[in-house]
Amino acid sequence: MKKKKIGVYICHCGGNISDYVDVEKVRAAIADEGIVLLSKTTMFACSDSNQRDMVEDIKANDLDGVVVASCSPKLHLQTFQNVSMRADLNKYTYVHANIREQASWAHSDDKMGATEKAIHLVRAAIAKSRYAEALESTKVKAIKKVAVIGAGIAGLKAALSLSEKDCDVILIERNSVVGGHVAEFTSLSTTTETGYQIITRLYSEVLKRGNISLLTNSEVIENKGSVGNFSLKIRKITNNDNQEIIDVNVGSVLMATGFDSYTPGEGEYGYKSLENVITLVDFKKMIDSQNGKLVYNGKQIRDIVYIYCVGSRQSDGGNTYCSRNCCTSTIHASIIARHKFSDINNYHFNRGIRTYGKQEILYAESLGSGDIYLQFNEDSIPEISVNGDKAIVKINDILSANREVEVEADLVVLVGGMVPRADNSVGSLFKLPKGRDRFYNEVHMKLRPVETAIDGITIAGACQGPKNITESVNSALAAATKSYSILSKGELETSPLIAVIEEDKCSWCGACQEACPFDAIHMEEKEGRTIAQINNTVCKGCGMCAPVCKPDAINLIAYSSSEIMSMIDALA
Amino acid sequence: MEKNIDKTSYDALVIGAGIAGGEAALNLANTGYKVLLVDKELSVGGKMIMLSKVFPTLDCSACITTPKVSEISRHSNITIFTGAQASNIRKIGEKEFTARINKQPRYVHIEDCTSCQLCEEACPVSVSDQYQYGLIGRKAAFIPFSICSPKAAAIDIENCTLCGACERACPTNCIDFTMEPEIIDIKVKTVVLATGFKLFDPLDIPRYGYGKFKNVITAMQMEREIAPTRPFNTILRPKDGKVPDKIAYVLCVGSRDASVGNPICSQICCMYSIKQAQLLMGALPMADVTIYYINIRSFGKGFEEFYQQAKGMGVNFVKGKIGRITEKENGNLILRYEDINSGKLQEEEHDMVILSTGVLPNEGISELFEGDTLGLDKFNFIGQSDALAGPSRTSIDGVFVAGTASGPMDIPDSILSAGSASSEAISYLIQHS
């Protein structure tokens, strides 16, 4: 084998690196390492001009690989892999050294030390580069079909949008009808359509689409496989309570299982114990179904107290978050009540109104029409007692120097927020991670809000966190785009950086299977022996399995023991 | 990179290369469509690339934007024109739009510029730097900002005296004063509007003293002061370069205020102010930070917890409306406000004041269209024709809206909205092919 020749580039990163690390000294220190043919410093390694120079250097000197010492590989590993590819090198011949986060930023109080550490990090990268080989990614077939779980507004929209992209959809709904919560809403803000009408409009569209198969009364009960090919078992309850098991294979799964409305605990603000205390959900149904006079339990309702943030924004207990949508829905409902019925007085006992964005107009309208807003803190919540057929609600109003205010109410409406589905077992089937708030978690909160840590599974609507209809639909369409773009080419590339089993060393103890967070390892019988088998499309190359393997039968491609040992030697 | 491919027909035209336009372009390009992405600025990245860290994760904004930006810039299906505007967009039949792109000359050949900054050094003209929101100056020959893309110099021809110093200093001869504006007529099948927002101009509320009192700055200026690519190495108040130690935030400046014509809530300013307050407490451990607010709108995922965290760190929250700001001789500022909790008028002295200005629609977007009318909502954001069930649809079939062009929103909501717009655009392309 001919001797390897590599190029090494050491980045100033403006001054981010060179203010603390003497980059020239680093370059001089490594310039004579065995395989280094060429070494350079550069102001911004990632700049277009430097990238162009790199391509020229690689071609002119017939280099076998390059090392760039710069910022975190999270930012620019791909950038320089792409540079290598543009110079006709295999991208896995590229090795990255992070001397910004790990040297200059970490040791900004010790320039000598930072420089010394940078030299070692670059040496280690060069040591790795010695072993780095060309690797090819494998291609697997991707089934152009998506399972959408949940047929609320998000699921319906996601299904329609995929269907328009000529992608087959299987839409799975646990209930006997579609539409989720929205189907129950009569009046909505920002439109004259009712929730039921919107759902009907979408549902009749779904029925027209030949490529959507809708399964109601159905639940996913088993999942095997991975991105490109998930094998699902679905249990459908048929007419006479019989059940039917349906097997389907899909390339991607889009979760749109929605939320539960918060149900107050018994006695929470008199819920269930006092007659005139109801939830916002019940109140909305009440105002939608009545006309003329608003009547509850046979009595006319005039004075209504709304207590906000019930079950939300609590420092103790599970729900620390704000449910985002309830301020607006309450104000909207109270405006309808005022318009629709005679003699209504609305009292809003709130913790700071959050009608963000254009919803502010509703708040302004409500204030303008004479609704009363009183505010409390979490540590002094309103108290409710009964007086005849009235409820007395007492509050220390922080908007007027904690003055005690009492309202005699005919009806108390508890504004509960959104909570994760009580039964979220379908998420566990797919190992979907949840956040502290117990909603499903996206993989990156800012930039990848519908993708999850599990390849091929996207999340849409309120199962990811409280959202209004517009926001749920946006996220449904965004998730549909991501699911579609995974499958649109009909095949997937999988990374070659995965774990491999040395079959003759393995005698199946199961430790690796337990360690694997992605369920990529299974037991297999092979030539009379029981050994571990790794599913290449599921394995992410995280390396969790390798250290637990007693007989050392697991290697990570591109991170073999010999590579790692040579890097450690260079660091020492 | 500005690539030299067929410059006249594309599947999609995306106008605006902020985070929303960038995301929409990527979604389209990753499904195989050819995209033309135009931005009127000299760099892609919109407002996000200029931010410090982002709420509520406190990720470094530049660090999470630049990989996106380089993905966009290098995508083989995306052509980018910076310093360019689209106009005369007209729907022809059911399947096609024509449009005219006006590309302003940069007077620098991007491919040849190594951004060595020698032209900057040579240029004798100094003007205020719009990319640092006026905190410092820049030259007429300048690199827009350190992480701009494309990373290349530009000549600000309006302020240039044509002395030729930059041309002589440039080692690669990439400066070219003979460049002319280019007009490119294009055909596309769908259009995504991602033209973003503009910030309220606090000069419109004279009683806050912005522009008159130097230590009253905007939150966007503070973003620059605390960004990793910041102009100074520390946080300074502009009047005397002193490090501030009693800082005030005034919320809802130009929002929720019918008297300045903007009755809606901007939905990001509470959170970005809380974020900045946390960053300031970290950078200046001795400083006091007070936020004067009407309501705190920490409604999104992780926001309420972020607000509580700020309180825990010692940020003061005062529910109060600021009436007037006056300046003392030493540059300190007196805030007169109505303390809502006590109902009393109060005064408080601070040595620096940050105005959390609100989100306004960009003007002139509907004028980009000919023939069909692009509808606006009553606040002049781009109108959503099916706000609930199809939020990115507009009054013109085949034209979709992404990000803050349809109303205030933060970064994740802009990404969702861009996902929504690109989903509709992809469906439209498939259905009309």
Ligand SMILES: Cc1cc2nc3c(=O)[nH]c(=O)nc-3n(C[C@H](O)[C@H](O)[C@H](O)COP(=O)(O)OP(=O)(O)OC[C@H]3O[C@@H](n4cnc5c(N)ncnc54)[C@H](O)[C@@H]3O)c2cc1C
């Ligand atoms: C001070 C401040 C702090 C913030 N902090 C955070 C934060 O911490 N976290 C968070 O989530 N959000 C934050 N935000 C909000 C965030 O900036 C926005 O959500 C986001 O930038 C919106 O992206 P956009 O692409 O819609 O708009 P923009 O970023 O405005 O991008 C629009 C682009 O379109 C271009 N354009 C406009 N008109 C035309 C035209 N006619 N032709 C061509 N191009 C055009 C513009 O030049 C611009 O590049 C903050 C905002 C501010 C002001």
Ligand code: SF4
């Ligand atoms: S939206 Fe309003 S009512 Fe709902 S939790 Fe948030 S602050 Fe409370």
Ligand code: SF4
């Ligand atoms: S987000 Fe906060 S500061 Fe901004 S307008 Fe709304 S309430 Fe005011």
